[in-house]
Amino acid sequence: MYCDFNAELKIGAIMTWNGFLFGAKELPLWVFPIRAIILYAFLILATRLMRQRQIAILAGHNYLVAAGIVSLAAVRMVNPESSLVSGIVIILIYAAVNVLLSYLDVKFPRKVGRHSTILIENGRLIKKNLLDARITIDNLLGQLRIKNIFNFSEIDTAIVEPTGKINVIKKPQFLPITRKQMNLPFKNTGIPVILIYDGEIQNDSLQTIGQDFSWLDKKLKEKGVIKVNDVFLAAYESDGTVYISV
Known part of the structure; x- marks a missing residue:
């Protein structure tokens, strides 16, 4: 009886482990958060591999990869x-394909990714490029209103x-x-240089x-601070x- 009980435990553990890795009709509740954590960790890894380009979604294939990976992980x-x-x-394959396509897009931008298109030039709408x-004109007007532009006559180039973002140069x-x-003095617009962060002096800065x-x-x-650690x-x-x- 004891051996049978141990055998049943082993079989149950193997079935749970197999279900955890490969799926099963029923799984213990504790399996779901662990699976979610693992998948989320691999999503983070995939995003790291794809670098900043994926976050910005600069090309159509970047958007498809983002949508596909998220839906895949959710299921x-x-x-x-x-x-x-x-x-x-599949997450790792998605990431690898995206990295390859992004590399090809850098090497051959006209072949893989989309390119910028002039919609308005010298104040004139270019119908062919809009098509x-x-x-549509309604799409264009909506994008212009976001930029607080309400008249076509204000635009030199769009x-x-x-x-998919529309940039505009006004007349x-x-x-x-x-x-x-x-004739006002120019303002310095350089970025701030971090001198101390969390009590540590940045000597390079x-x-x-x-x-x-x-x-x-x-x-x-001068600011009343005595200790750098503060x-x-x-x-x-x-x-x-x-x-x-402080």
């Missing part, structure tokens, strides 16, 4: 009869990008007045702006000021 998270192993394999891009008379036109610890310590004391973030901003957050 295997909730359907007990679906195979976890096949799901992982080629499958964009281009639809491979992502000179409809452009906003610039600081140069108003200090060298980048040509300063040292004495200068940074002086700036901290600073969560200190950044050298484009106008020369030092932003400090």
